[in-house]
Amino acid sequence: MPIDSPLFRPFQHKSLALPNRVVMAPMTRSKSPDGTPGEDVAAYYRRRAEGGVGLIITEGTTIDRAGASNDANIPNFYTPKSLDGWRRVVEAVHAANAMIAPQIWHQGMVRKPGTGPRPDGKSDGPSGLSGSGKQVAEPMTDSDIADTIEAFAKAAEVAKAIGFDAVELHGAHGYLVDQFFWENSNRRDDAYGGDLVKRTRFAADIIAAIRQRVGPDFVIIHRFSQWKQQDYGARLARTPGELARFLQPLVDAGVDIFHGSTRRFWEPEFEGSELNLAGWSKKLTGKPSITVGSVGLKGGDFIQSYKGQSADVGELDGLEARLARDEFDLVAVGRALITDPEWTAKVRDRRFAELAPFSPAAMAAL
Numbered sequence: 001m002p003i004d005s006p007l008f009r010p011f012q013h014k015s016l017a018l019p020n021r022v023v024m025a026p027m028t029r030s031k032s033p034d035g036t037p038g039e040d041v042a043a044y045y046r047r048r049a050e051g052g053v054g055l056i057i058t059e060g061t062t063i064d065r066a067g068a069s070n071d072a073n074i075p076n077f078y079t080p081k082s083l084d085g086w087r088r089v090v091e092a093v094h095a096a097n098a099m100i101a102p103q104i105w106h107q108g109m110v111r112k113p114g115t116g117p118r119p120d121g122k123s124d125g126p127s128g129l130s131g132s133g134k135q136v137a138e139p140m141t142d143s144d145i146a147d148t149i150e151a152f153a154k155a156a157e158v159a160k161a162i163g164f165d166a167v168e169l170h171g172a173h174g175y176l177v178d179q180f181f182w183e184n185s186n187r188r189d190d191a192y193g194g195d196l197v198k199r200t201r202f203a204a205d206i207i208a209a210i211r212q213r214v215g216p217d218f219v220i221i222h223r224f225s226q227w228k229q230q231d232y233g234a235r236l237a238r239t240p241g242e243l244a245r246f247l248q249p250l251v252d253a254g255v256d257i258f259h260g261s262t263r264r265f266w267e268p269e270f271e272g273s274e275l276n277l278a279g280w281s282k283k284l285t286g287k288p289s290i291t292v293g294s295v296g297l298k299g300g301d302f303i304q305s306y307k308g309q310s311a312d313v314g315e316l317d318g319l320e321a322r323l324a325r326d327e328f329d330l331v332a333v334g335r336a337l338i339t340d341p342e343w344t345a346k347v348r349d350r351r352f353a354e355l356a357p358f359s360p361a362a363m364a365a366l
Helices: 039-050 080-095 142-161 176-181 198-214 240-253 277-285 317-324 335-339 343-348 360-365
Strands: 011-013 016-018 022-024 055-062 099-105 166-170 219-225 257-261 289-292 330-333
Touching (some): 039 080, 099 219, 176 198, 198 219, 198 240, 277 289, 335 343
Parallel strands (some): 022 330, 166 219, 257 289
16 A cells, blocks of 8 residues: 555655654663663664664763763763764664664753762863853863864764764753753853854864764754743744854854754744744745654653653544645654654554553553
């Protein structure tokens, strides 16, 4: 039977050629002891690839900065042992005919001093401020910034070398890259501070450095958000015009695809339009975009799932209609794929009655 859902149209951008539009969203797992993804991690991603996902974006994996991680069980992307583990993950996913991108990550001031696999390292932040605005570390120096940019660029270079198909920069949710975007966490008066456009400099420099290392055809995805874990109501850009000014330096630096992180994909980003954050990023930049947020579910969101909140199966008609109108290009699925690695195949075959609601017990599959 022909597949008539736009979710199952092929997608290609540069060297990234996908059989469908379904993306596995990045979700922190903390199941990599000593920062090393093991065979269980490879099996976890392989099951979702075997279930039909087109592209997997891995859980956040940290760059080579001492203060990048608050948890030794979060995977890293720099030790030889961890990179060997990631190589096996790539091989497993490719064997199941899917593509895969690592999400490279630095927690910034979310990481409390003295925590993580390298507790003696200082926490990095544009101004050394905690989420509450308290001074808990020294602001990053020019040397710190240069070293961090190099660490991101090196991670992307290694990703390409060991067989990943793209790379995603985590620039959302109150972590380091995102902290440079906000005036309450970035109070610098140098080239990395100032107005909204000037505060994009750190991310733009990272993206430009990555582009130089990976070449013109390797896809760079940038994940960004308006909301933060510390403040769901936060708004970085209050109007489409502000969002356009914010995104343009990132486009100029080399972003290929924008991943607009929202808690619920159906919620409009600005008054007067039904477009969500991914829709607006595509409209304003012309770049492909990924939507995300409670896809296939209704009730709660991913953050609330950690607090024990369940979610019922949600309809996909509205999502498919928006995808058919090309409001966005790819659809990231999170909790539904935790619940059922075969979610993609069931949706493809229209076996909706077999889809299961999300329950907190499914978080054990992470």
